[in-house]
Amino acid sequence: MTTKALAPSRKRDDEIEKKVADLLPKDDENSLGKAYDPRLMRRLLAFIGPYKRTMTAAIVLMIIGTVLSVVSPWVIGQAIDVGIKAQSLDSLYTWTIIFAVVSLGEWLSNRSRIHLLAIVGTGVVADVRSALFRHLQRLSLNFYNRYSVGRLMSRLISDVDVLQDFVTWSITGLTRATFSLVGITIAMLLLNWKLALVTFAVLPIMVIVTNYWRVRVRQAYRSTRERIALINGYLNESISGIRVTKSFVREAANGEHFDDLNRSYFNANTSAARLAATFFPAVDFMGSLATALVVGVGGWLVLGDNLTPGVLVAFVLYVSRFFDPILELAQRYNTFQSTMASSERMFALLDTEPDMLDAPNAQALPAVRGHVMFDHVSFGYADGEPVLRDVTLEAQPGETIALVGETGAGKSTIIRLLGRFFDVTDGAVLVDGHDIREVTQASLRQQLGIVLQDTFLFGGSITENIRYGRLDASDDDVVAAAKAVGAHKFIERMPEGYATDVGENGVNLSVGQRQILSFARALLADPRLLILDEATSSVDTTTERQIQAALDTLMRGRTSFVIAHRLSTITNASKIVVLDRGQISEMGTHAELLARRGRYYNLYTMQWSKGNGTIGE
Structure with a gap:
């Protein structure tokens, strides 16, 4: 990217942001929503239900790992006081072995927990995505007239992916952070309540910094999501319409517009990075400040024989771990907000009832004349x-x-x-x-054969597309249908014959060839009622003559x-x-x-x- 694109003037940045703001959705599609919604959480937990045993095992492992993590500093303190300070080599070996066992147990429990949660998270994502896809198949055409494809893809991909992060990390992560924070606090108070109060002295500053970051990072993350959505949408539109772009020599103008979108995304990411650069070093500084206070006060107590060196070392280790769960709680807060917003959009889609429903007493239509x-x-x-x-x-x-x-x-x-x-x-x-x-x-539709003006072919072979409406048809049936509509000759000339991949929406075939294949597909389905919607509008006169006889055969008796x-x-x-x-x-x-x-x-x-x-x- 050019220097000008990377660093435009502030005035130019303001112009870009104003232009991009006009492109952003005016509804609440990207709103963060509540940090916690019990109604949505109950529905999410219903998807976790089939994995209850695996989830329970992961929680048990999380508790074991957290307990071992809290115990580790105390074990080190005992090794110093009972082994090193007392000059007992046997005790030092014993506590060293205990520490090694505790560390190994913590590693094994965390590894197993992450593995189990990955299974649960992936399974929940697959189940939710399948539920959404099956529901979309039930919805009527009127729904698709109102709902853009981009929004549907966002529900099926982006919003569902948020759930995987939530299930894999956030559910037990928040529990683990809370459990660790409580355990470390109790351990610190039991070791030495005076040093615990010294550590807690920095908490008011920590609360102020965390709240400042939490409030502002919400909007920063929302802005980045909105702008990457614009970029993805424009990329999709530009690639799909590349022929029109080249026909009207719009490459330069499109490039400038994309640069504006890209620059806006860059600015949003820069704002989020600036907040992160403020918050995370601030947390590290709070931890260092607390450690310095503990070392200073604790050292004074050690010199006065009111504290053992082992307790001081253990306390310093607890202080270094004390701020980690606080940091995780702050981070997971935004994850919860994103999860609630994504869940609300997904469940709103799942709750959308089809406009066209079978009557309660609907009967199957018998074979029609x-x-x-x-x-x-x-x-x-x-x-x-x-x-x-x-x-x-x-x-x-x-x-x-x-x-x-x-x-x-x-x-x-x-x-x-x-x-x-x-x-x-x-x-x-x-x-x-x-x-x-x-x-x-x-x-009704099983007895209908429809050939539309805009023929749609699915990615796959020619055989698979002809067989689309009758999955039990044999290869001979497929060939017979192709011959009847005059498609057999051009199919034989294809690189792999009937096994040739038609490409996305039949991109490897001409418009006329795609329409002829749609005739073969309709013929193979053997419908009683036939609908031809502008079916020959894109077929040249020569090709039309080839299929006209086949059409007469196709329509005869129907x-x-x-x-x-x-x-x-x-x-x-x-x-x-x-x-x-x-x-x-x-x-x-x-x-x-x-x-x-x-x-x-x-x-x-x-x-x-x-x-x-x-x-x-």
Whole structure:
């Protein structure tokens, strides 16, 4: 990075912070929340429940390790007084061996405790992440229209990772720190209450310094989290849109914007580091100050024969350990706050109920013949904004219904309602006489085959993508489906044939190839109802001819709803439905609608006559 980027003027820094502040979320997504919320803690402990025995063993080991840690200075003191001062070599050997055993026991207990807690922490993270993922699969499309992918990824990754640190370190860490602090305090008072009071004299200063750090570090850590979230989001957006960036020569402008985000993150980290540079050396200084006071007062007591050297050495060791649990308690306070905030966001997501639920008495839809009825259907994605108005449409088994109309006329909405991705506002959608709201969603969608305009392929082989809708299909079935839609030839030319990895979202294939594979996927699933949503819009004319025969085979004997701009996929439909502003303006065959010289005729003459072969753009 250039010197200018590393050290801009204070005025430039202020400008950057103002610009970044406008980009930060205005809700409480990154708020720290309460340091402790018993309601959230109970829900977190429910995930720890399956690991109760492992957690109990870790706590027992923590208690053993802490007790041994508290005993160690006293053992050293005894070695000095009973062995060295008394000039007893046997006693010195005995206490040395005792100290070695105590140290070994402390090491073994701490090692075993950390190992067990790592198992619990990793297990809890895996369980929570699985619960979130399974819940996301249940939520309706309406939820995903409102919730950004970035926020969901943050819940599944960042917030869940906070739990691992909490379970692995904070739960027993706080207990251990508290237990150690109490044990060391009792040991110090029992050894010499006067020196204990000398040590406690620095505590008021320690409390002031800790409170100063605790209050300010909250905002510092929050700022760093907010800004790294902005950086990650912008990186994701920039990489995903790199083609657009290069097309419009935006590299330099994007680089400057990223520099601003990076600089803001640098400033936030610098502020947090400055606080750490103040607090931790201050704690070390408090410990050194307390040690100096103890050595001074204790030395005076030793010279006056009111204190043994062994007790003084043990006391100095206790003082060096006294401030460690205080420091850990201060650090874990912020961990608790982050855990509570992350837990609140995660459980809010888990508590989100799907908009689309099966009715309590929903039955499985039996094998359908393919009779579909839209009975006076009205629908709107938002209140007061109707998309469909009193639509009545009937499709007999085996018929092909072509939906035509300008953008926003309601074509895609009709097929979304048929798949029950949304529920009608008024009226009903019936399949073989069954109101689809009264059957299970799974039994309905298992009999639907959907090919969308924006074809999505999953990372994996071509075979795995074709088999996606029918996992029990054999390799021969996969090849047969590919041959039927004209995909077999280009698949054979791929480096590894059917085993070729398509890449993320099919990046290793052309748009047309991805769409042809989506036809093979739909054909292999053998649905009774077929939906083609702009399915040939990205296929060139030559490729379209190759798959047109396969489409005819695919639609034969199935009730099909086709949304298409290309006239060739519409003219042979059993019925063409012309939509205008959410209402059916015309309905009939291609020849009938042309003879009427109505809206369909106008669309035909405006678009087809231009020679581009499209209608209803």
